[in-house]
Amino acid sequence: MSAFIEQFYLQLLHGELPEEELSEKMRVLELENQQVSVLLVGLDHSYRLKTFCSEKAYQGMLQETKAELEGLLREGRPQAPPVLPLSNAVFALLYPDSFRPEPLEFARQVARRIKSSFQHTVSVAVSGPFALREVSKAYGQATVRLKQRLLLGGDRVLCADPEQAAPQGRYPHELERKLATAVRFGDQGQVKEVLRGLLRELAGQALPSECWQQIAFDLMEQGYQVARQMNLPSVPALEMMEKSREISLLTTWQDIQLWLDNTLGQLAERIRTLGAGPSLAVKKALSYIESHFQESLKLAEVAEHVCLSPNYLTQQIKLQTGKSFLEHLCGWRLEEARRLLGGSMLPVGQIAYQVGYEDPRYFSEVFQHRYGQTPSQYRKALRSMEKSTKS
Template sequence: MATDVKDVKILLVDDEPLERQAIRFLLARERPGYQVVGEAGNGVEAVNQASRLQPDIIFLDIKMPVMDGLAAGQEIRALLPEARLIFVTAYGEFDYAREAVSLGASKYLLKPVAGEEMLPLLDELAAGIAAARRRLQETTRLRAALEETKPFIRLGFIMDLINGNISEDEAVSRARFLGITALPRIALLMDIDNFVTLAREGTEVERQILKQQVKEVLEGATTSWPGALLAPVTRDEFVILLPLDHLPGGEASRRAVIELGDSICRQVRRDTRVTVTVGIGRPVEKVTELARSYAEAAAAAEFRLLYGGDQVIHADDVIARSNVEQLLQGPEEQELTQAIRMGDSQAAYERVNNILMQLFLEQEKRPAILKMKLLELNALTARAALEGGADADAVSNLALASSDEFLTLDNLADMRERILERLMALVGQVAETREQRNSSLIDRAGKYIEANFSQDLPLEEVAQQVYLSPCYFSRLFKQFKGLTFIDYLTRVRLKAAKELLLNTNLPVAEIAARVGYHDARYFGQVFKKQEGYTPSVFRKIGGANYGRSVS
């Protein structure tokens, strides 16, 4: 017998001991691998034995005292839903047999039980049991493997949140899968102070040990915050994403987050040989806006170059803590920020050139604050690049390099040259990232149009599907597809209409409705304008120009 039956357990239930003995004898002789783990003489005993022994297969006599086999089968089925039930009945009791089958019996046998019927049935049931066990083992193995990958899935989830690469529904779904009950609404960035110097002085092993020490401190510091998410983002930075659902909001939430940041600074200082700067972004209403909070946290952390490390810097406080005129207040700076976010190198170059000219003109009156303003400009451009989707590591490296140069260069011409050089590099990073992201979004929009062209499909609806404003979406769509939204939708609809005209006998009016035109006359006008023929003529001539008109 090919089936492995050594672990298949059988319970015999019959009020006639001779019947039980006959089955036991037959199994011992023909199928010694099966284990008869118990016997019962009535339904009550059967239920008790089944509960205690957990058999895989149960022979149940239908006609028994105290509790018959059908009633016992109902109770056993509730206790052991995976058990296989074989009902045994005397000749002439087919009504009982039919009821047994309705209870989920694997089969029923007639008394006296014949080996040529019972043994193949048992072998079939044993094979099913073995297959079910293998499936269970495989499922258990896959679940265990999935549990092992959860940390990586969690990290990917955090990175998608801070990069803005996730929709609300997807965030909710992935959070549920990861066991996250409250979605985060604020971002903190922990930057290891002077890590570049430490990296030059130590070995790679020492650097990794140091990062692990900081990570463990951060994990300990956030254990009391329900739902906190922690992840490394660069070689010297960590991000913490926090839900705020358990807090009353407003100033209380702000104080709680700042207190957490202060606690992190103290514990890192106490338990490691380094310090950290904690940048805090502003809270957001939707989880899809976390990228903005993260960008604000990163920009706030940059101000350690002005105020020193080993402290908490909140995005709201960066402006308030400076006694000099803020760059963010002027329209020129706002236009610069927008140009960087859009990856518009020409506009960004012009704006920063104007800002630098104004700063250099003022430097004779206030030379002491020139470098501080240049650092603010550096932070502004870095933040704008992050908000535009540029790689955080690349932005960090460029911003740090710029800050170091600003503090050492004394020649205004050199400063201007370096600033413009770094700015173009930042804008290049944004443009590259946006090009990839926008291409992906427009591809998604195109697929949505092709799947829904038969319905009313306004531009605003498609723009909403890819989370872009209608105006920006319209411009991007034309840029990547080479057609306006309406022209593209018309092309898709007419392509479908041509196929229906050539391959079906549907009336033109019905075809018009199927491809999204409620007015058959208007459909005919659009069709003739694009193809040179009315739909009826096109069908009649067999689409002579079809190959040329469809790209």
């Protein structure tokens, strides 16, 4: 059950669950009325530690931090939420509102305990409380705040609550995942397009140069992590050190964009050239989904088309692309729905049927979960924008 809960919490953070599945899992786990705060615990100066420490020492710091967090959570509590290891030396906790001490005080305890017990320090970003189904919002807010820790020298507790000087904006996790997928596919053009959108979204948040350097390192690390998953040779330590030095010279988001365009573009090209991208069967499956998403498409049908078992196919799609079969299917359907909402006068119910949903109400729930607006609200906003542009 613990592995199931950990996976569920990770899906919650990333906003990956359709509304119907989310409601069902919350009912099974008896979490319908749960309120939580998101705590992100990050090693300070992680890109420097990664570069100048041995891999064994660096991994030791991560293990020590995780063990200490788990110990603090278990103190005086029969049941504690899992410590979720994220990428780039960051751990996430979904801290229930019913727990004591308050989230901010617990964050201070974490920072003090790590500092007194080990030779490294951490910063903790706190956001919440939120209803459990809304934690992806808290995650985005906390991430923006955590990436500002270098400006403050690290070893900080950073509150992202609206009443306590929250940062403006959220970190675009969805674009970050799309970027990793583009690298995995070896698609240089998509890498540049997604990277441009991600950095422009962050550029509006007036981040200092130290934050941009941390973001550059995080995105580079994710790219190399994808490369390792695709069985490319590990990056030599000297190369990582040189790239970290290059990052230290970057001061604006435009500098970051040019540098990452080159670094991640080269990585994507290596994956494409060496044939380490998605297998032919997975490519055929994705192409079939793209061509048939408007139908009542089932995994078994796609698996039969590529001559694989459904279980093996869904495993390989997730492993090779970073997204599940349902995420790919839902993505195509919602993109087509957005196009029809903006470019046609079709009723919302008819659009739902046309893009593959049998239940218009469920379509509206999925659309709102993904974009924060119902289909009708989205169409109204587009019409309003068009009128203001013309006037």
